[in-house]
Amino acid sequence: MALKLLFPFPPSKPLRHKGFSFSTVASTLTLNSDFSYGPSLSKGHKTPFQAQLSLTEETLTLGKIDERMFTRVFDVAALRVPAEDCFPLENRLRGHLLNWPRVKNIARVSGDEMDDSIRRIMRENIKDADGLDIINRRIDGKAEGGGFDPVLYRDKLAKSFNCRGFVQFRNLAKMSRPKKSKKRENGLHSQSFRERKARNSYDIMEVSGCVGVDDEDMSGLLGEEFKGRRWRGSSRLLLLDERYAYKVVDELPPAIQAVLREYNEQSKRSIFDLVQCKLTLHYDYWQMNEILEALLPKGIIVPAAFEMVGHIAHLNLRDEHLPFRKLIAKVVLDKNQPKIQTVVNKIDSIQNDYRTMQLEVLAGNHSLVTTVIENGLRFQVDLATVYWNSRLSTERQRLVSSFASDDIVCDVFSGVGPIAIAAARVVKRVYANDLNPSAVDYLKGNTILNKLERKVEVCNMDGRRFINAMLSSRRLEPITQVVMNLPKDAVEYLDAFRGLFRNKPNSKDYPLPRIHVYGFSKAQDPEFDFHQKIRIALSEVGVEVEMHRVRLVAPGKWMLCGSFVLPKSVAFSESSVGLY
Numbered sequence: 001m002a003l004k005l006l007f008p009f010p011p012s013k014p015l016r017h018k019g020f021s022f023s024t025v026a027s028t029l030t031l032n033s034d035f036s037y038g039p040s041l042s043k044g045h046k047t048p049f050q051a052q053l054s055l056t057e058e059t060l061t062l063g064k065i066d067e068r069m070f071t072r073v074f075d076v077a078a079l080r081v082p083a084e085d086c087f088p089l090e091n092r093l094r095g096h097l098l099n100w101p102r103v104k105n106i107a108r109v110s111g112d113e114m115d116d117s118i119r120r121i122m123r124e125n126i127k128d129a130d131g132l133d134i135i136n137r138r139i140d141g142k143a144e145g146g147g148f149d150p151v152l153y154r155d156k157l158a159k160s161f162n163c164r165g166f167v168q169f170r171n172l173a174k175m176s177r178p179k180k181s182k183k184r185e186n187g188l189h190s191q192s193f194r195e196r197k198a199r200n201s202y203d204i205m206e207v208s209g210c211v212g213v214d215d216e217d218m219s220g221l222l223g224e225e226f227k228g229r230r231w232r233g234s235s236r237l238l239l240l241d242e243r244y245a246y247k248v249v250d251e252l253p254p255a256i257q258a259v260l261r262e263y264n265e266q267s268k269r270s271i272f273d274l275v276q277c278k279l280t281l282h283y284d285y286w287q288m289n290e291i292l293e294a295l296l297p298k299g300i301i302v303p304a305a306f307e308m309v310g311h312i313a314h315l316n317l318r319d320e321h322l323p324f325r326k327l328i329a330k331v332v333l334d335k336n337q338p339k340i341q342t343v344v345n346k347i348d349s350i351q352n353d354y355r356t357m358q359l360e361v362l363a364g365n366h367s368l369v370t371t372v373i374e375n376g377l378r379f380q381v382d383l384a385t386v387y388w389n390s391r392l393s394t395e396r397q398r399l400v401s402s403f404a405s406d407d408i409v410c411d412v413f414s415g416v417g418p419i420a421i422a423a424a425r426v427v428k429r430v431y432a433n434d435l436n437p438s439a440v441d442y443l444k445g446n447t448i449l450n451k452l453e454r455k456v457e458v459c460n461m462d463g464r465r466f467i468n469a470m471l472s473s474r475r476l477e478p479i480t481q482v483v484m485n486l487p488k489d490a491v492e493y494l495d496a497f498r499g500l501f502r503n504k505p506n507s508k509d510y511p512l513p514r515i516h517v518y519g520f521s522k523a524q525d526p527e528f529d530f531h532q533k534i535r536i537a538l539s540e541v542g543v544e545v546e547m548h549r550v551r552l553v554a555p556g557k558w559m560l561c562g563s564f565v566l567p568k569s570v571a572f573s574e575s576s577v578g579l580y
């Protein structure tokens with residue numbers, strides 16, 4: 001956070017208190033009736049320019065936000081203290097300092113810094129009222145005998161050059177001028193978020209006036225003889241709690257009064273002032289919900305959450321939000337960059353075979369290809385063509401943690417491979433399949449991305465055919481785990497296991513796989529309901545199923561995982577279901 005402090009404005013109307021003199025600050029302040037702690041858009045005051053700004057149709061429907069509308073100015077009191085006393089005092093005054101989120105309570109004062117070597121020279125040379133003139137002459141290289149001090153020389157050079165070259169010799173300056181960059185438009189709203197973030201300037205503060213000590217007075221630092229001179233030495237502002245914004249010293253808590261008294265009386269170098277500042281908070285300061293609350297029409301619930309898939313924010317907006325979807329997306333993007341680069345909204349519920357979503361890109365770049373990191377693995381996905389759901393990450397972890405190193409896993413509906421590839425880290429071998437050719441392409445890519453391609457064999461066929469091929473094959477090692485993660489339909493595929501083992505050699509001793517099948521249930525007793533569905537699909541009553549509730553996908557609708565060992569009666573059944 002950088003605080004830009006402009007001061008001092010000439011104080012008006014002096015007050016007096018026990019040896020200190022104070023000034024009130026001329027202000028156009030309108031006190032607000034919002035007494036909650038901390039800054040808010042409804043507190044503070046707007047600049048006269050802002051008063052002319054209003055919400056436009058463009059803002060609401062196209063999401064073109066004039067960020068200047070969100071600038072708010074707050075009056076804050078501060079102690080202006082010598083820089084070196086700042087940290088001890090911060091500790092001592094804890095509880096009395098400003099405690100606003102993301103606002104530091106120590107503020108830098110522009111031009112407050114004095115180089116140590118200058119300080120030393122000041123001490124050594126300034127013995128009388130002409131001392132400053134001597135210093136000035138030394139800076140300008142006109143000092144008698146002394147020559148340049150390296151620090152002062154550097155200072156002088158800094159005045160002759162700037163980043164574009166020589167300040168005074170324009171032709172020479174051209175030679176050292178950096179390449180032209182695009183001229184920035186005027187106004188904060190035109191700067192990109194990154195630029196401002198880089199400069200850490202989401203809150204900018206100005207000192208509106210200085211109460212107590214004449215700013216031209218240097219006597220505190222250099223002794224009485226320098227009263228009335230310009231320089232004051234390094235200082236910082238300790239921002240006081242918002243309760244003290246309009247207080248004079250008499251009204252401050254004893255702890256602060258004691259500090260002021262102590263330092264002003266004891267220290268000859270004291271520059272302790274009570275000053276009144278204007279703390280200006282900009283668009284970047286405010287949180288997503290605060291901005292949306294201010295922008296959306298009253299009565300509309302502010303969307304509070306979104307799902308993140310790599311760099312993509314995935315909104316699930318209600319109908320009432322749809323007219324403002326671009327505005328909402330713009331705020332989501334602004335407030336979550338650079339993590340979020342694209343904001344999309346789901347247009348329709350998932351209905352197609354490949355379980356892909358219909359998405360509308362609302363803000364940011366239009367690429368729906370992203371990389372997701374899940375449990376230390378990297379997955380490339382294209383949300384336009386494949387299925388992905390980050391909310392299932394815990395479930396995938398739970399499932400894979402039940403696998404052993406000698407397992408051979410079949411993932412029937414593997415998508416881009418979050419289960420198959422995670423399993424490949426643990427087990428001996430994985431066979432992964434998906435009907436969607438695009439998912440299979442990404443699956444192959446992801447096995448390589450995670451350096452597990454040698455452990456994963458990828459297939460692109462219908463699930464039923466895959467089950468048949470894998471489990472009835474005589475060439476393959478026995479499959480020990482089968483994952484069927486297609487909650488809408490997977491249970492319907494269980495009949496594919498009927499009779500698959502009847503032709504195996506030594507069939508009666510053949511190890512039977514453990515099947516993990518996913519499904520939904522809206523029933524009162526979801527476990528019972530899903531168990532019934534499994535029994536019916538297997539045409540077998542005596543099957544013991546271990547049930548796990550994965551998550552509530554909609555009010556009253558559970559996603560479940562049923563795990564069971566394929567019953568012998570099903571595996572060796574004489575009747576089998578054909579491939580249709």
Ligand SMILES: C[S@@+](CC[C@H](N)C(=O)[O-])C[C@H]1O[C@@H](n2cnc3c(N)ncnc32)[C@H](O)[C@@H]1O
Nearest residue numbers: 353354387413414415434435436462463485486
């Ligand atoms: C719910 S997704 C699960 C993907 C993956 N297991 C995951 O956790 O991300 C279901 C997947 O099954 C695939 N699918 C749908 N019908 C299929 C079928 N008949 N045979 C094989 N795969 C199918 C879809 O393309 C989709 O990738």
